[in-house]
Amino acid sequence: MPPRPRSSSGYRGVRLRSSGVYYAEIRSGDTRLVLGTFDNAHEAARAYDTAAWHLGRPRSQMNFFDTRTRQQAHDLRKRERRLHIAEADEHTMAVWRERSPLDVAAENEFWAQRRAERAVRRADKRARKELAEAQLDNPASTWDSEDPRWLDAFTSSDYTTEEDEE
Structure with missing residues (x-):
């Protein structure tokens, strides 16, 4: 047949x-x-x-x-x-962008702010990492009891000894 x-x-x-x-x-x-x-x-x-x-x-x-x-x-x-679901989602988002330009602008502003905050956090993290690596590479940069920074750090803390109270 x-x-x-x-x-x-x-x-x-x-x-x-x-x-x-x-x-x-x-x-x-x-x-x-x-x-x-x-x-x-x-x-x-x-x-x-x-x-x-x-x-x-x-x-x-x-x-x-x-x-x-x-x-x-x-x-x-x-x-x-x-793939079909993804294409339908893209179409829905295109319709939403066309109908809600103020929402789109607010969303773009939100993500721009998030990117800027993340860039600041990453730069701070990089700077702290570079400082830590520099201190590891240069053993003379460690503090000892003769370093004036040691005394400043110690006196600015909330920690007190019995000798300080007398």
């Missing part, structure tokens, strides 16, 4: 509904397995191929010939779904 012709969507097992969504199904004997509705025909065709792999169909009965294993078909479907 010759292979069944592909539907108007261009993919086997995928049909366009009147609502504009694509419907995917596959038959296993007398049973019709509904795979669900999808936003585009390509995603529905990937779902069909994944189900075809699970049912043990030959590659000649699939929509895409670039998959060699069941796991690869499943992984491709998941990856393409994530």
